[in-house]
Amino acid sequence: MTITEVSDKFEIPQDTLRYYERIGLIPHVNRKKSGVRDYTEEDCKWVEFIKCMRGAGLPIEVLIEYVTLFQQGDETIKARKELLIEQRKQLTAKMDDMKKTLERLDYKIDVYEKSVVEKEKELRRIET
Template sequence: MMIAEVSERFDISQDTLRYYERIGLIPHVNRNKSGVRDYREEDCKWVEFAKCMRSAGLPIEVLIEYVGLFQQGNETAEARKELLIEQRKELIVKLEDMKKTLERLDYKIARYEQAVTEAEKN
């Protein structure tokens, strides 16, 4: 699959795909005889993983570390698991913060709706 197809499939720019590959977030992508990137399904799984984790706010450095550990083989399984557990804990904290912010926004919106309704009555 060509880079344009992968870009469209995952709604991620070609520049971002190249960047992710360059920094090691996506392991080496094979190239055809002409030197053009030829994404295989395994590469697409890495793209999907990177996009998902980045969308959740995981730092690029952590994801690069994870990919590096993965490439070292099964002996790093425990380290990879611990890294993901730590990121999960941090994500839970972020979710709680976001929940509080959402509740505050809901409260503020309700107050404005009440004020507008009262102003319309007068």
Template sequence: MTITEVSKKYDMSQDTLRYYERIGLIPPVNRTKSGIRDYTEESCAWIELAKCMRSAGIPIEPLIEYCVLTQQGDTTIAARKDLLTEERKKLLKKMDDTKKTLDRLNYKIDRYEKAEITGVLSWDE
């Protein structure tokens, strides 16, 4: 696939795709004889992973480290697992914090909805 096709498929700019490759977030993409990027299924799998992880808020640095470790082969399996486990722990904490914020927002909205009906808003929090 060309960079234009991949850009459309994953709704990412071509600049972002080039950037991800340049910084090592995805492994180097194969090139045609004329130097045009030729994305394979494997390249696309890396893009899907990067997009998924980034959309969850996982920082670029650990993802680059994961990519580097993967390219080093099976001797890095434990390190890759540890890295992903640590990122999962951070993501679970973030989800818990988000849930607490959502609960607080729901509480506040509920108070305002009741106040709209009764005409009274109590300021207990």
């Protein structure tokens, strides 16, 4: 696949894909004789993984570390697992914080909704 096709498929700007490749998040992407990037299915799996992890808020530095460990082979499986477990803990904590924020927003919205309803009732009493 070309960079344009990968960009369209994953809704990631081409510049972002080039950046991910440059910093090592996407392992070496082959090129055609013309120099055009030729993404394989494996490359696309990396793009999908990175998009998912970035969408969840994992830092680029952590993902670089993960890819580096992956490229070192099976002797790094334990380190990769530990890295993912740590990120999962951090993501869970963020989700707990977000849940609290959501509850607070719901409360505030409810307060304003009740206020609007009361104002409308008051206006109707005055008009009648």
